[in-house]
Amino acid sequence: xxxxxxxxxxxxxxxxxxxxxxxxxxxxxxxxxxxxxxxxxxxxxxxxxxxxxxxxxxxxxxxxxxxxxxxxxxxxxxxxxxxxxxxxxxxxxxxxxxxxxxxxxxxxxxxxxxxxxxxxxxxxxxxxxxxxxxxxxxxxxxxxxxxxxxxxxxxxxxxxxxxx
Numbered sequence: 001x002x003x004x005x006x007x008x009x010x011x012x013x014x015x016x017x018x019x020x021x022x023x024x025x026x027x028x029x030x031x032x033x034x035x036x037x038x039x040x041x042x043x044x045x046x047x048x049x050x051x052x053x054x055x056x057x058x059x060x061x062x063x064x065x066x067x068x069x070x071x072x073x074x075x076x077x078x079x080x081x082x083x084x085x086x087x088x089x090x091x092x093x094x095x096x097x098x099x100x101x102x103x104x105x106x107x108x109x110x111x112x113x114x115x116x117x118x119x120x121x122x123x124x125x126x127x128x129x130x131x132x133x134x135x136x137x138x139x140x141x142x143x144x145x146x147x148x149x150x151x152x153x154x155x156x157x158x159x160x161x162x163x164x
Contacts, residue, residue, distance in 0.1 A: 066110035
């Protein structure tokens with residue numbers, strides 16, 4: 001039989017353990033339709049709690065939900081502005097409820113965490129070169145923080161100081 005597991009009858013292996021006839025193959029050649037499964041160690045659902053850096057990574061990824069929440073709120077407000085003053089007043093009233101205020105405060109804290117961890121990660125995610133030399137990571141992070149403070153000051157001035 002020369003190693004032919006099909007008995008030389010032109011039958012070939014398939015993934016479910018059965019044999020099938022495959023046209024075009026010579027007798028004596030085994031054909032496996034599916035690759036055998038690799039061994040994979042079972043992992044707990046809580047694998048990310050085993051190490052602090054894993055927990056920070058997963059928490060940063062989960063805080064993206066808070067970013068999406070604020071994007072939805074922003075788009076809802078823009079939509080309401082387009083619908084007129086009554087629709088916007090209705091949205092503002094809904095955002096003034098205790099539940100909305102609590103969700104906004106929690107969401108704001110989560111967005112701050114997301115921002116700080118992303119700014120700290122930015123030097124690893126983005127390589128900046130000036131005159132062919134790599135800018136140190138602390139300078140990339142510092143530039144992000146400086147831009148954040150500057151833009152926050154402009155927005156605060158616009159909403160708080162421009163009316164006076």
